[in-house]
Amino acid sequence: MLNLSGKNALVTGIANNYSIAWGIAQQLHAAGANLGVTYLPDEKGRFEAKVGELVAPLNPTLFLPCNVQDDAQVQATFDAVKDKWGHLDILIHCLAFANKDALTGDFSNVSRQDFTQAIDISAYSLVSLSHAAKPLMTEGGSILTLTYLGGVRVIPNYNTMGIAKAALEMNVRYLASELGPQNIRVNGISAGPIRTLASSAVGGIRDMIHHVEEVAPLRRSVTQREVGNAAAFLCSDLASGITGQILYVDAGYEIMGMG
Ligand SMILES: NC(=O)c1ccc[n+]([C@@H]2O[C@H](COP(=O)([O-])OP(=O)(O)OC[C@H]3O[C@@H](n4cnc5c(N)ncnc54)[C@H](O)[C@@H]3O)[C@@H](O)[C@H]2O)c1
Secondary structure, X not given: OOOOOOOEEEEOOOOOOOOHHHHHHHHHHHOOOEEEEEEOOOOOOHHHHHXXXXXXXXXXXXXXXXOOOOHHHHHHHHHHHHHHHOOOOEEEEOOOOOOHHHOOOOHHHOOHHHHHHHHHHHHHHHHHHHHHHHHHOEOXXXXXXXXXXXXXXXXXXXXXXXXXXXHHHHHHHXXXXXXXXXXXXXXXXXXXXXXXXXXXXXXXXXXXXXXHHHHOOOOOOOOHHHHHHHHHHHHOHHHOOOOOOEEEEOOOHHHOOOO
């Protein structure tokens, strides 16, 4: 049976009730995990208030600001985990960002600044969070990230984020190799397109979802809840033999050669 009771799980990437991380947090909570939640701090404190209100029913025992571009905030987050929980079992990395200019138009037009920012936030952050989590995963653990098909195929209006996802997927494999001897598993879920704050920056997201509904074997798109269920499985002992993998949760779309 899927049981995460007694497990300490840190969830990044909740912005609102459309966030994939919100779907994951709900399923981890339902499976009995003790939750910690991070949010992206902004000057007006909007995310803090909104995310705090949203996650309150899941009774998180940690609620922390963490901008992954700020090494001090990352360290403070894991210091707080150590102080409060002693050890960490599950880390959910569910965040990404690219400037709109890095997603649209000719790919070769992307500026160095936009390119490196997208890679830094969307791919390097898995490395830095895993590095900080490693000493706290003293009883083994599970690290999970979220990727998309645009990291292995060319998808219109995904551009630089595709490069970031390709890097992210290789991060999964290198981290799995490094951390495996410590019984820390590292995996990714490649989710089908879902309407969220981040995906609204990808031009034509509505058409992409419609296309999936027409072509995918299940003839529909997927939900945050379905991604959350797969995440809970991958973070549980039921998946104890799985590491370094990218699991497609996309209603089967990835297998199709012609739409
Ligand atoms: N929505 C989709 O169709 C889809 C499909 C496959 C994969 N994904 C991936 O799922 C993950 C979550 O995205 P989502 O679609 O739920 O959108 P979302 O907008 O709800 O989540 C993105 C999160 O990234 C956070 N973030 C951005 N910059 C950050 C920073 N510097 N530090 C810390 N956090 C930061 C935002 O605060 C937000 O919570 C992303 O990695 C995304 O690429 C999304």
